[in-house]
Amino acid sequence: MKKILLAATAALALVPMSFGASASEKVEFPKEKWSFSGNFGKFDRMQLQRGLQVYKEVCASCHSLKYVAFRNLEALGYSEDQVKAFAAEYEFPTLDDEGSEIKRKGLPSDHFPSPYPNEKFARASNNGALPPDLSLMTKAREHGPDYVFHLLTGYDEPPQGMTVMDGMHYNKYFADGNFQIAMAKQINDDQVTYADGTKATADQISRDITAFLHWAAEPKLEVRNSTGLRVTIYMVIFTILAYFLKRRIWARLEK
Amino acid sequence: MANMAPAHTPESTGADGETRRDFLLHTTVAFGAVGTAMAVWPLISSMNPAADTLALSTTEFNLGGLQEGQAVTIVWRGKPVFVRYRTPAEIEAARNTPMNDLVEPAKDEDRVKKGKEKYLILVGVCTHLGCIPLGTKAMDARGDFGGWFCPCHGSHYDTSGRIRKGPAPENLKVPPYQFLDDTTVRIG
């Protein structure tokens, strides 16, 4: 009997239910102020437009944004014609009447194209690492937008005694990968020149791209917040009415 | 249920208390009913075309390869669109039809683009019950008026796509389109 128990205990080690330590819990992510935080949060349209510029000029060469269509950009404050012109800067493969592959101009109904034709190609171009799609990034990580912002600004010299592997970069917020990330530092002061004249510090650029990515991940945030307010007002009134009705009906019993 | 406390105890406070409770009851029930109706709306609305479906509503097509007398079918919003390069005789037949011979009077001039009268572009869905009329392929039956013929219930359309005979109530629809250049047309 003891032997069986012993064997069973040993077998448990082989059960496919092992749990590695989740190191991300050891890192503090300071809370940042975002225009979209809170129950009344709204996106800052100008910030989203700057963020789009950052995505296009900095991120898009490696990261896709596949769930965002060009037509969605109207929510950033662009007109229909501006969106059409923006979409037309991209090219998409299509077939001509003879069945040969040709290029056509992008339409508002197209989504942002992937910078790579397939995953293998993407890995081969990036030292084996796959640049993730960014459409849902702020919802797909603990701490959401704060995570993205701090990760972008978290590049530093590695601490004493730490050897960073070849092709990797030290980032004090990338706990999931033991603080070594394949992406090099991308954002520096004056990396982009903003059309609206905002001073492009590394901090500002990181905030703008984070806000843009949060819009990409949760485009219905504003209507969600405002509907929530209206529904809550309705529910408060209904609950008060129901409370007094209940009291009045139950008052009959005390007679 | 004689043993239970009665459901409707007469109010000893008199008519005034009764009215107030009824008012509260009616207000609460009405308010709840309106809320329920508003809660059902998102569910119903979700069945309408989604944003991505609405966005896919334009198709471009090049007419350059089309010969006189030929017709082709292209796909727009998942439905067939008939494009016919009409012969002068067909155009003439369409234009000389008296208006009172028509079920739904419409001039041929209003169903084509000025300067491009030879191209007739129609939504290829019978206005009766949604079948696809014959008449686009060379071997197809074209009906009594040389246009299209719907085999489902025998509707005949003329060379302008107007209903002439059979159960269909309306002419074949003309989709919104524009010529981008001499031979390229954008539908939608």
Add this chain to the structure above:
Amino acid sequence: MSTEKSVWRRAFEWHEARLPLVSFIDNSVGSKYPAPKNLNYFWNFGSLAGFMLVTMILTGIFLAMNYTPHKDMAFDSVERIMRDVNFGWLIRYMHANGASFFFIVVYIHIFRGLYYGSYKAPREVLWWMGILIFLAMMATAFMGYVLPWGQMSFWGATVITNLFSALPIIGEPIVTFLWGGFGVDNPTLNRFFSLHYLLPFVIVGLVVFHIWALHIPGSNNPLGIEAAPADKIPFHPYYTAKDAFGLGVFLLVYFAIVFWYPNILGDPLNYVVANPLVTPTHIVPEWYFLPFYAILRAIPDKLLGVLAMFGAILVLFVLPWLDTSRVRSANFRPWFRVFFWLFFINGLVLGWCGSQLPEGLPLVLGRVCTFYYFFFFFVIMPVVGWMETPKPLPASISSPVMKAAE
């Protein structure tokens, strides 16, 4: 008032004489169902559970209209619901958070039954129907969580289906059968979708039995004594009005989460599409499974752990015979009341243990709490019922009320 009946009244009576639908509802949850007059607000949670069941079925039906159960398209179709479908974001957030709120309501409903002894004779079969509903809910929730095909969907499904591999000999074939392949894959997703759509209607059927069984002895009450006919009031309008108010309060909380914190109960990793080649470092089930997950992991043997986890629920079936006390309400059972609240806290602690990595304090605590979980049912229930001296019971529901009034 005119004695002549209106045409509508006569049409109604004509139909009612042939199919007494309205009378049926009135008898079930209307003015013809006599309920004890002293039910407190914990008795609201039965109707709230019914409300959540309807909400989940309705939102689910409309989600299914836009969902694609294919491993390459499931995640994308959910994102399309969130972005392009009219009000899709609202319907999905209501459905996803609705699962959590359904479980909150049902857990309170179960603990109410435990505290007031609602499982005791003559309500054993009513209690059984409730456990069956709970089991069907767990299966439905588990399969529903797999449908978005995120990382947690995939790996949760992998881990939970692998539980069955603990069974000797038949374990491996059963797991292969559940998967319809050699791992969680497209066939698994397809069958989970089919069953996820089917099971809620099975739950509706079980709810009918649950309410039917309720009507044989009638509702229990906070005093746990039989309610005399004079102490009963019609369910409608008294309890319908009370339930409407309770529903208002409940919906305020539910909608606050749906509109303002819709992702707070979910795992961020489920916004990453499933990848069969990469396991997340920390797989956790949804919060409502955490206590049972902690029991599973507390026992250092695969088979025994699985048996303990299922046993933790199945023990509820024999609860009416484990409890030797004939007094129903814990209000009159001074010892049992202490052990009950300990059991409640024990459940919360187990939930916390389930959310942590199984090492150090959470593992030790998880083992202690697992021990108490079963100790409560198998030792405390029979022994306390036998040893304890209950407080004197009131003669009727009206008598303590009258005393308080003096």
